[in-house]
Amino acid sequence: MNLPLNIPALSPASPQFINLYTDAVPGQAPGPVQELSEGLMAAAASVSPKYFYNALGSKLFEAITALSEYYPTRTEAGIFGASHAQIAQTLADRGIHHPCLIDLGAGNCAKAMALIPHLQPRQYVPVDISADFLKEAAEQVQSRFPALDIVGLGMDFSAGLALPDEVQAHDRVFFYPGSSLGNFHPEQALQFLQHMADPAQGRARGLLLGIDLVKDTATLEAAYDDSLGVTAAFNKNLLLNVNQLLQSDFDVRQWRHVALFNAAQSRIEMHLEAMHALSVRWPGHTRRFEAGERIHTESSYKYTLGGMTALLKQAGFRQVRHWSDPQNWFAVFWAAV
Numbered sequence: 001m002n003l004p005l006n007i008p009a010l011s012p013a014s015p016q017f018i019n020l021y022t023d024a025v026p027g028q029a030p031g032p033v034q035e036l037s038e039g040l041m042a043a044a045a046s047v048s049p050k051y052f053y054n055a056l057g058s059k060l061f062e063a064i065t066a067l068s069e070y071y072p073t074r075t076e077a078g079i080f081g082a083s084h085a086q087i088a089q090t091l092a093d094r095g096i097h098h099p100c101l102i103d104l105g106a107g108n109c110a111k112a113m114a115l116i117p118h119l120q121p122r123q124y125v126p127v128d129i130s131a132d133f134l135k136e137a138a139e140q141v142q143s144r145f146p147a148l149d150i151v152g153l154g155m156d157f158s159a160g161l162a163l164p165d166e167v168q169a170h171d172r173v174f175f176y177p178g179s180s181l182g183n184f185h186p187e188q189a190l191q192f193l194q195h196m197a198d199p200a201q202g203r204a205r206g207l208l209l210g211i212d213l214v215k216d217t218a219t220l221e222a223a224y225d226d227s228l229g230v231t232a233a234f235n236k237n238l239l240l241n242v243n244q245l246l247q248s249d250f251d252v253r254q255w256r257h258v259a260l261f262n263a264a265q266s267r268i269e270m271h272l273e274a275m276h277a278l279s280v281r282w283p284g285h286t287r288r289f290e291a292g293e294r295i296h297t298e299s300s301y302k303y304t305l306g307g308m309t310a311l312l313k314q315a316g317f318r319q320v321r322h323w324s325d326p327q328n329w330f331a332v333f334w335a336a337v
């Protein structure tokens with residue numbers, strides 16, 4: 001049976017939007033101010049990559065995905081385009097016909113919009129830390145699929161996957177494309193996957209996961225240091241977001257974008273490097289940076305097909321299969337609970 005996605009008559013009042021992204025939640029992970037302060041005061045300064053995604057950062061990321069050097073987005077789209085029928089059949093073979101599609105890090109929801117006609121979800125739940133950007137995107141999805149039940153969630157899911165009661169409890173399928181799992185350190189990635197694979201926690205039937213694969217260094221580094229400087233702007237915009245959240249006085253003109261492939265760790269690293277000795281201030285703190293000193297802003301781990309299959313199995317998923325492109329640059333995994 002196909003859900004009549006184009007018939008608005010039964011549509012609930014949606015998209016609903018629930019913003020769960022607040023500063024400090026008592027008893028839970030530290031809020032942005034504490035987390036940013038601790039990261040910047042550490043001997044090897046770092047800022048979590050989740051702070052890229054304010055409204056401008058989300059737009060800059062959207063621009064990155066259109067760059068010729070940034071192959072992951074178009075390669076992944078090609079895999080989905082070639083395999084959506086097989087993917088839908090794989091879910092149907094497990095009795096999953098109209099899932100609740102939970103789109104982690106949904107951004108502009110473009111990837112889900114391409115998938116929705118094939119998976120025919122009963123409910124679509126886009127989740128993103130960039131709440132305002134997501135709200136607009138969810139409205140666009142709603143106008144494209146008027147009968148679809150949509151519950152948008154502004155949420156930092158890196159701190160946990162506790163979903164509100166508005167999210168359908170049965171037939172949940174997590175959708176985590178774009179190799180965003182690669183932005184977790186492997187131990188955190190395993191924990192996150194374990195959480196999704198645990199029926200008592202995530203209550204999911206499975207996970208559709210997009211993962212970037214190991215390839216030659218030149219291709220990898222060009223993807224994170226493009227000739228137009230969009231990725232450099234994306235990296236530096238993080239400092240503007242930090243200024244807003246922390247009331248700090250970073251001057252973006254004093255920082256240089258650095259992207260390199262760390263082969264030993266199988267990850268692209270992005271850093272911001274102080275162009276000369278400087279100090280940054282925010283309430284209660286001053287941090288001095290020497291010339292050349294760096295703030296680590298992102299790691300983007302690259303996996304092998306075998307490595308990711310093993311990680312998914314280790315996390316507790318029972319059945320794992322994948323689809324890839326002819327060059328084996330990127331892979332889409334289906335992992336069943």
Ligand code: AVI
Binds near residue numbers: 224
């Ligand atoms: C969102 N994430 C998977 C991107 C990546 O490739 O690691 C973020 C990004 N950083 C620089 N370019 C894109």
